[in-house]
Amino acid sequence: MKAKDLRVVKTKKAIYQALTHLLKDKLLPNIRVSELCREANINRGTFYFHYEEVGDVFKEFFEEVILDLEESYKEPYKYISAQQIKSSAFKELDPKTVRIFHHVKKYEDFYRIILSDNVPTTYYYMFFDAIRSNFIEDSKIGKYNESKKYLYSFLTNAIIGLIIEWHRSNFEESVDDMNIHLVETLNMIGKI
Template structure:
């Protein structure tokens, strides 16, 4: 079966949704394949055709979310030259072009889970590394400075901190408000 087969896409989407639903009430380590199959309305054979264990589903879904996160992160910089990106992109960022909080809102249920106490911190660090790698990629357009690795970590935690605070406020602020908070934060940090 091809990866772009509509049946595969629908099956995986059902499995992701089922996992997300179960994770609201139960830690990942406690979820059984049979429970996930019941929730997704699939049989065990279908599950094992695609995955070996429940953790594999979470990892695959996480990777899908991270790809979307990276695209959202890069959206404001599509029309900026390398020189501008290195020298002033963060300071001159227009909140209307920021897409990262649109991404978080799109995957709100997922973020509620990875920022909850029911999931291993392993996934938090995977999230951290995904955001941090974008800062590092931006720096590689120019000359990468190893001494700035702590700056990239600091900036990454600033973004994650905004997302965590938004989560603590039950995602009540609008995406536009969050974009403004991010731009203001980046101006202070850069």
């Protein structure tokens, strides 16, 4: 396995941070390569070595965030057997093992943007699909049931709804409180 070049990692991190900063005030299609380079303190050649356009930066950063989200989503299930997941749904889920809100806090600036009006809804749906795919993957413990696609969409929107509500309150509640809200919400849904 090839080790990551630390210079590339540092450069891309600077570009991601610059893009995040610019997205606070501008729509993605209105950000020019020259201003992104200025903000990231890199030259255009460096930018074009890694990307073709600004949208490519957002897409790559988005994919990195989603990968971290997927790992965060799966974290609590490391402590629950497949049988427990199938039989008791969320009753065995310990809020202390939930990592989704730690992930959101880690990428708070990104989520402030993805949940704002400054990016196309395409990215919201990419976010939705990433979370939903985890529910579908979990369902493969048993047999995937196509009729459950609405259930998976409902559960996905429940999680996104909690994140949106947290965003609306300016991420003021603690990560631990959000973990508890998630587990309580999932347990309430399980009682319906």
